[in-house]
Amino acid sequence: MTNRYLRYGDRRFIINRETEARLHRALDKVYADGSAGHEWLNLYPDSEAECRLLIAAGVPITIETEPYLDAPA
Structure with a gap:
């Protein structure tokens, strides 16, 4: 299994x-016609550590993967 990351800025x-x-x-809502142009995204909703990101047009966001290196040979 690969690790997945959200790069935000x-x-x-x-x-x-x-x-x-x-x-x-959230991205669908941000770019929808008539939207407010932004949405809050709580990354870890089931955790006590609150981590919210403002998703808005123009903010660079990418999904990155890291290969699983312990795969059997």
Whole structure:
């Protein structure tokens, strides 16, 4: 299994598939006609550590993967 990261500006956050799906829904809302132009995304909703990102047009966001290096030969 590969590690997945959300790069937001110059920061990098580890994410899972569920968080990535919520990110895509937030992006759909941001770019929808008549939207407010931004959405808040809570990266870790089931954690006590609050980590919210403002998803807005023009903010550089990418999903990065890191290969799983312990694969059997």
